[in-house]
Amino acid sequence: MITFSNVNKWYGDYRALTDINAEVGKGEVVVVCGPSGSGKSTLIRTVNRLEEIKSGQLLVDGHDIHAPMSSAQLNRLRSRIGFVFQSFNLFPHLSALDNVMLSPMHVNGVKRAEARDKAMQLLERVGLAAKALAYPAQLSGGQQQRVAIARALAMEPPAMLFDEPTSALDPEMVGEVLAVMRSLAAEGMTMMCVTHEMNFAREVADRVWFMDAGCILESAAPESFFRHPQHPRAQRFLSDLRSH
Amino acid sequence: MTAVWEILRDNWLLLLIGQYPNGPLGGIACTLILSVLGIVLAFPVSVLLALARLSPWRLLSWPATALVYVARGVPLLMVILWVYFLVPLLIGRNVSGFVTMLCTLVLYEGAYLAEVVRAGIEALPKGQMEAARALGHSHLGAMRLVILPQALFNMLPSMLSQFVSTIKETTLGYVINVPELTFAANQINNQLLTKPFQVFFILAVIYYVVCWSLTRAATALERRIEARRAGTRGVKAEGAPAVPMQPVAAEP
Numbered sequence: 001m002i003t004f005s006n007v008n009k010w011y012g013d014y015r016a017l018t019d020i021n022a023e024v025g026k027g028e029v030v031v032v033c034g035p036s037g038s039g040k041s042t043l044i045r046t047v048n049r050l051e052e053i054k055s056g057q058l059l060v061d062g063h064d065i066h067a068p069m070s071s072a073q074l075n076r077l078r079s080r081i082g083f084v085f086q087s088f089n090l091f092p093h094l095s096a097l098d099n100v101m102l103s104p105m106h107v108n109g110v111k112r113a114e115a116r117d118k119a120m121q122l123l124e125r126v127g128l129a130a131k132a133l134a135y136p137a138q139l140s141g142g143q144q145q146r147v148a149i150a151r152a153l154a155m156e157p158p159a160m161l162f163d164e165p166t167s168a169l170d171p172e173m174v175g176e177v178l179a180v181m182r183s184l185a186a187e188g189m190t191m192m193c194v195t196h197e198m199n200f201a202r203e204v205a206d207r208v209w210f211m212d213a214g215c216i217l218e219s220a221a222p223e224s225f226f227r228h229p230q231h232p233r234a235q236r237f238l239s240d241l242r243s244h
Numbered sequence: 245m246t247a248v249w250e251i252l253r254d255n256w257l258l259l260l261i262g263q264y265p266n267g268p269l270g271g272i273a274c275t276l277i278l279s280v281l282g283i284v285l286a287f288p289v290s291v292l293l294a295l296a297r298l299s300p301w302r303l304l305s306w307p308a309t310a311l312v313y314v315a316r317g318v319p320l321l322m323v324i325l326w327v328y329f330l331v332p333l334l335i336g337r338n339v340s341g342f343v344t345m346l347c348t349l350v351l352y353e354g355a356y357l358a359e360v361v362r363a364g365i366e367a368l369p370k371g372q373m374e375a376a377r378a379l380g381h382s383h384l385g386a387m388r389l390v391i392l393p394q395a396l397f398n399m400l401p402s403m404l405s406q407f408v409s410t411i412k413e414t415t416l417g418y419v420i421n422v423p424e425l426t427f428a429a430n431q432i433n434n435q436l437l438t439k440p441f442q443v444f445f446i447l448a449v450i451y452y453v454v455c456w457s458l459t460r461a462a463t464a465l466e467r468r469i470e471a472r473r474a475g476t477r478g479v480k481a482e483g484a485p486a487v488p489m490q491p492v493a494a495e496p
Contacts, residue, residue: 050374050378071382071383072382075377075380075381078379078380079379079380080380083375083379085374085375087369087371089369089372089374089375091375091376091390093393093394093397102379102389103379103380103381106381106385107379107380107381107385108380151379155380
């Protein structure tokens with residue numbers, strides 16, 4: 001579903017991604033972990049071209065995302081990739097319902113009534129039907145992030161990307177967001193998640209990618225990654241996590 | 245002081261509407277119409293200028309930037325004189341002082357407001373544009389649906405204070421015979437000849453009252469916007485279910 005072939009990215013002289021070769025299969029859940037500054041967010045943001053790459057190829061659902069194309073084509077491709085941000089980025093001038101309805105109506109040309117029904121279903125699914133008319137500022141962080149997930153799902157993407165979806169949340173709200181993500185995974189959604197929630201990785205992920213200094217150092221099933229990390233950097237990372 | 249009341253008693257209609265209906269509409273009415281039309285027409289111009297200034301295409305951003313810099317870098321009176329002498333040459337016929345002044349104000353205020361709009365857009369968190377683009381909106385679509393509604397709302401107080409400046413700037417229409425309030429006051433002064441202080445005292449008070457009320461309105465508006473933001477931000481998660489397991493488990 002998502003295939004990286006020799007992807008490289010530079011910020012000036014700084015090499016942010018080095019020869020990334022990896023694949024997220026259809027229906028697979030991949031958790032990307034690693035120390036901060038290791039390139040996890042950069043990696044996930046190249047998948048819908050929020051970040052440009054220097055060389056290599058990135059296929060999503062068979063489309064070469066970084067090929068030269070018109071902005072209309074790129075917009076169409078982006079609309080088919082769900083993206084959830086660390087800082088939610090809900091539109092604060094719109095109610096939760098309008099946040100979810102906006103893009104189906106204006107990007108896909110769905111009729112208002114239809115978009116509304118769909119948005120209500122999605123809000124119901126993330127447990128927020130009762131908050132449909134609330135504005136983002138009236139919602140807790142966890143609720144906002146669940147609306148953001150519903151908003152991304154409204155475009156019916158075949159794959160969802162999560163960029164540290166729980167890092168900006170108070171601890172007691174992490175669970176509600178992870179619960180939504182778990183149910184998505186159980187339904188067979190293709191997911192790529194940058195997260196520090198190692199329990200989530202252990203329970204839900206099909207594979208864990210460990211990144212450091214712009215490279216994927218290890219790609220393994222979670223049980224073997226957590227029990228027997230191969231790379232010394234991964235071993236150090238995991239023992240640092242356990243030590244506190 | 246009695247002289248002031250006498251002048252007001254004899255000339256209030258002239259101060260209010262000029263020589264209308266025997267002549268062009270003037271006085272306070274002319275000043276306000278000129279200012280309102282000026283700011284209303286300058287607004288769309290300013291949004292377009294700001295978007296052009298922020299555009300990645302140099303073909304758009306450079307001319308817009310140049311226009312804004314020039315308009316902000318020269319005195320208004322000079323722009324008025326340029327428009328006054330140049331426009332009739334360009335279109336081959338005379339235009340009224342009112343139209344000249346209106347064009348000048350739209351150009352000048354458009355440039356100033358464009359910077360306000362640009363600042364409003366740039367003050368929004370980058371994530372707003374990113375989220376809209378990630379959902380598949382085009383740049384302009386994201387501007388129209390996500391960025392501008394927020395930026396323009398945040399800018400309402402600045403716009404109102406720009407409107408106050410515009411009212412004060414209409415006084416310069418006097419030099420090209422726009423029959424606005426200052427022009428009317430000068431007419432009265434020319435009739436009376438001996439009471440310039442009283443006449444221009446009245447003029448100052450009228451401008452002060454109009455501008456002061458609008459400034460107050462701008463401050464009140466600003467407070468309301470701030471209260472709205474603070475108020476809504478304060479409300480956090482009243483009685484929200486911590487983990488919505490049931491609905492989440494529902495089928496897609």
